Amino acid sequence: MSENVSGKRYILALDQGTTSSRAILFDEAAQAVGLAQLPFEQRYPKPGYVEHDAMEIWETQREAMRQCLQSAGVRPDQIEAIGITNQRETTVIWERDTGKPIAPAIVWQCRRTAARCDELVQDGWAEKIRDKTGLVVDAYFSATKAEWMLNRSPELRERAAQGELLFGTVDSWLLFQLSGKRLHVTDVTNASRTMLFNIHTLDWDDELLELFGIPRAMLPDVRPSSALYGETDAAVFGARVPLAGIAGDQQAALFGQGCFQPGMAKNTYGTGCFLLMNTGDRPIASTHGLLTTVGWQIGDEVTYALEGSVFIAGAGVQWLRDELGLIQDAAETETLAYSVPDANGVYLVPAFTGLGAPYWDPYARGTIWGLTRGANRAHIARASLEAIAYQTRDVLDAMEIDSGMALQRLLVDGGAVQNKFLLEFQAGVLGIPVVRPEQFESTARGAAFLAGLSVGFWPNLEHLTKLIGTAATVFAPQMEESQREELYQGWKRAAHLSRGWLQES
Numbered sequence: 001m002s003e004n005v006s007g008k009r010y011i012l013a014l015d016q017g018t019t020s021s022r023a024i025l026f027d028e029a030a031q032a033v034g035l036a037q038l039p040f041e042q043r044y045p046k047p048g049y050v051e052h053d054a055m056e057i058w059e060t061q062r063e064a065m066r067q068c069l070q071s072a073g074v075r076p077d078q079i080e081a082i083g084i085t086n087q088r089e090t091t092v093i094w095e096r097d098t099g100k101p102i103a104p105a106i107v108w109q110c111r112r113t114a115a116r117c118d119e120l121v122q123d124g125w126a127e128k129i130r131d132k133t134g135l136v137v138d139a140y141f142s143a144t145k146a147e148w149m150l151n152r153s154p155e156l157r158e159r160a161a162q163g164e165l166l167f168g169t170v171d172s173w174l175l176f177q178l179s180g181k182r183l184h185v186t187d188v189t190n191a192s193r194t195m196l197f198n199i200h201t202l203d204w205d206d207e208l209l210e211l212f213g214i215p216r217a218m219l220p221d222v223r224p225s226s227a228l229y230g231e232t233d234a235a236v237f238g239a240r241v242p243l244a245g246i247a248g249d250q251q252a253a254l255f256g257q258g259c260f261q262p263g264m265a266k267n268t269y270g271t272g273c274f275l276l277m278n279t280g281d282r283p284i285a286s287t288h289g290l291l292t293t294v295g296w297q298i299g300d301e302v303t304y305a306l307e308g309s310v311f312i313a314g315a316g317v318q319w320l321r322d323e324l325g326l327i328q329d330a331a332e333t334e335t336l337a338y339s340v341p342d343a344n345g346v347y348l349v350p351a352f353t354g355l356g357a358p359y360w361d362p363y364a365r366g367t368i369w370g371l372t373r374g375a376n377r378a379h380i381a382r383a384s385l386e387a388i389a390y391q392t393r394d395v396l397d398a399m400e401i402d403s404g405m406a407l408q409r410l411l412v413d414g415g416a417v418q419n420k421f422l423l424e425f426q427a428g429v430l431g432i433p434v435v436r437p438e439q440f441e442s443t444a445r446g447a448a449f450l451a452g453l454s455v456g457f458w459p460n461l462e463h464l465t466k467l468i469g470t471a472a473t474v475f476a477p478q479m480e481e482s483q484r485e486e487l488y489q490g491w492k493r494a495a496h497l498s499r500g501w502l503q504e505s
């Protein structure tokens, strides 16, 4: 460890993702100068269920902060502010007094409330929910997850009404712990993923709270994404440091990529894949299966976004590694994909937790189509990467129609963009260049920017744009139009055939 005695100042970003908790330290030039990452357990107690231990989320996040500072030789009191960004929708309910979760966190991918969502649609709620929240009725969002947790006993609902139990997405959960159990706050971007929040009035929606039986007393205060929420508890962090930025990870990536102008978009390839376009101060309602969501709020200014959410992207690669044992590590998919000229007619539809945008089918399940005697593991590995690119094409097509804007290039980031094959194939399937900035820690950088703006560490968006710079690798499309369409039509057929699997008798 090198002892940093210079007194230099930094912003610390906490990036609490679906599969790991990360802490990244940024200097004034917005360079990442320290990083620590700890994975944590994914639990699948039943088919379609996905859970995390909220305590493990907090402990890994705390340890990641400690390791990050230690390896960079930076003291807690050198941190100017902390920004939090997080896996969204994942729902935690905990006791105010003890800070202990009452149950495992229900993860955004979990399908346990799919039947409840069907009921809501049958009861005619879909349009009203879309108008108020910008969301499609789906088990993805927090509302039915929190309802499910409270439904376990009437006593829980009573305690929630008394304010003894608190609801939060992962940002709130971390903020509560970091502040020594003092702050119960979220930001507009995370609130906009709950299906309880009105994205026009920017407040919890009483009609929806009643529908889901969620007492207002258990909900966090909703604040802008860049604001002084409070301070860390010195006993927890080692110093009292301003907690000054919060955004859901996909919105943070949009901000961290510098997509400050309407029409700018990015796609993040992590566990899932999330394409977001800045639509300015106007929420645009989708007619093609996209979501309308809050991009960020700074002061009184709200920026909205259109979003295409794909549930399984890099997680498909993890599945090849962890469940099938087909590869040793994620990077091997690149070598395997290049080792064959094409996927040999194989399509892998990774609908492990149903299909998100633009299909919204909780009953679809994973399938592999087109297997022949000649199909080998390289074809399957390649098909799993190609599926990521096809799903992105699905949402990009929808976005161009909904927004009326044609993308000239796609900015990308996230763990899986290390895969060169994926990005080359992506450019081919979209027919536009794919641009990977030199620093693709956009999610953490977005959270750092929001925190840094709030405490004056960085002055304004123009300054941030300069810090982001233009250094990038550009992947130009190198596929004939006819091949692109032929391959994509095959994907459409495969995705279609995977739908409704659980509903067929």
Ligand SMILES: Nc1ncnc2c1ncn2[C@@H]1O[C@H](COP(=O)(O)OP(=O)(O)O)[C@@H](O)[C@H]1O
Pocket: 017, 018, 019, 020, 269, 270, 271, 272, 313, 314, 315, 316, 317, 318, 330, 331, 332, 333, 334, 414, 415, 416, 417, 418, 419
């Ligand atoms: N070289 C690679 N090729 C393909 N996928 C990769 C590669 N490296 C990492 N991934 C995938 O990226 C994901 C991790 O990215 P990350 O952005 O950290 O995810 P999250 O924030 O969802 O936890 C994993 O699902 C992993 O399988």
Ligand SMILES: O=P(O)(O)OC[C@H](O)CO
Pocket: 016, 017, 018, 019, 086, 087, 088, 089, 108, 248, 249, 250, 270, 271, 272
């Ligand atoms: O943790 P990630 O990067 O997989 O992102 C998850 C999303 O926020 C879910 O909506």
